Amino acid sequence: MNKTRIVGVFDEENSLMAAVNEVKKEGIEINEIYTPYPMHEVIEAMGKKTRFTTAAFLYGFFGASGVLAFLYYTSVIDWPINYGGKPTNAFPSFIVVTIILTILTVTIASLFTFSARAAIFPGKVYDQPDERSTDDKFVIVFDKPGVEGNVEKLNAILKEKGALEVYEKELNLKK
């Protein structure tokens, strides 16, 4: 959605969190926060809960079972061959393949899940709130229409908590 946004750029995790807590106290709604590394505090502060770990566990569980089932099907049911007198269901030798393919399954499936949830795909033109958000800066974004009446106060809070810059910008974001 294309809207006017208020963007605050921070240098440090602590000042960002101070600003986030203060803004929340004032009841101002945050649209999005960009951090250089994952921060659980940010997810909690925005009132969100990640179910990503559950998804990853399920991918791992079904990946492992699927690979084992596949190996069992190919080497026991479909095409049993006698390798050096070993039983066709050579379970210990399946394990290594299972571990590797489970990791691959989890990685790829998680990547797709993440991309789908964040609506990212190759070739997508993404409106970056601030170019430095992909470097080492912490960027916080508010909708200007959403904070009508509080704009002055918001600017003051961000400045006070140590924002490097606060500015307004037209941005086409997810919401």
Next chain:
Amino acid sequence: MDTRITLSKRFHYAVIALMLFGAAVIAYGFIAHPERAWANLLLNNYYFLSLAIGASFFLALQHISQSGWSSMFKRVPEAMMAYIPYAGIIMLLLYFGMHSLYHWTHEDAIAHDELIQHKSPYLNIPFFFIRLVLFFIAWTVMTRLLRKASLDEDKNGGMLYFEKSELLSKIHIFLLAVTFSFATFDWIMSIDVHWFSTIFSLKNFVAAFYHGTAVMVLIVIILHQKGYYPSLNKSHLLDFSRYMFMLCIVWGYFTFAQFMLIWYANIPEETAYFYERWHSGFKVIFYVNFAINWFLPFTLMLSQVTNKNIHVVKALAIVLIAGQYIDLYEQIFPTILHAPVFGLMEIGFFAGFAGLFVFIFGKALASANLVPKNHPYLEESLHHHLH
């Protein structure tokens, strides 16, 4: 923060009762079943030595990585290390039991077995004990120096001892890598003198680290529940659990790697080891070993919810006490006794050694402040918070 732990009367009675019970069973064992008694002596002494070694490695790792979160608990691994010299004295007793434990000491075996002849420049009784003494001197000296640096830090403060501990830890880790490898080769692998595995020492080292950490966590939790360590929080627990989780994976990796390569190559010289451990009733132990030491902790520790639950972590650490016993039982008993035995003797030996270990541990823990005073990262540890 000037707290010292006080050992209650009940603690003393319990420990002495354990040791007396153990002493009685040990005396009976050496009279009635000397072979089984020697196997038990080796197993139990190695068991508690491995806990001490694992704790010393944990401590060294904290120093080297300059970890802040664990600094208030460092007296616990330090006290666990105090068992090492006593283990050395008990290990020396093996001199009288060499014949029962090690096939390579038999005169007729040396005379007729070409492989044992070939190995005899390394595997002979004088050199065995020279190595044993050297290992224990190295470990005792290094752990004493680490302990001394820590106590001096309490007294004098400053960054000097922090840096000194780091240097000592680096030396300790290097020495441990070499000496503990040969120690496991000597004491445990040479029971199956015809068999060898290059991953054996790694596997046993990881087992020592794993179970040493588990016992350390258990002690910390018990102390917390007794009212010491009031600032233990969920973040500490999560870090402890992650250590156990990581080590459970590494343990599973090494143990399985050793088994899988031997199973796959199927060379008689190598499979003989698992032949002994798969027949005559030992197969159950083989599976239980994997179930307790890998499957259970792995599935239990996957979720952060269980990782932060003090009762779950405590229960798991208690189960892992049995885990290390089963792991060692599987390595030591089959070749010496040929049939699975477990009875009063095994329980008595374990109780006696456990009493001795806890007694030495308690004395060492009570002899210094429970929380180190001048550690530069102490504040970080007291207010540890994970993101």
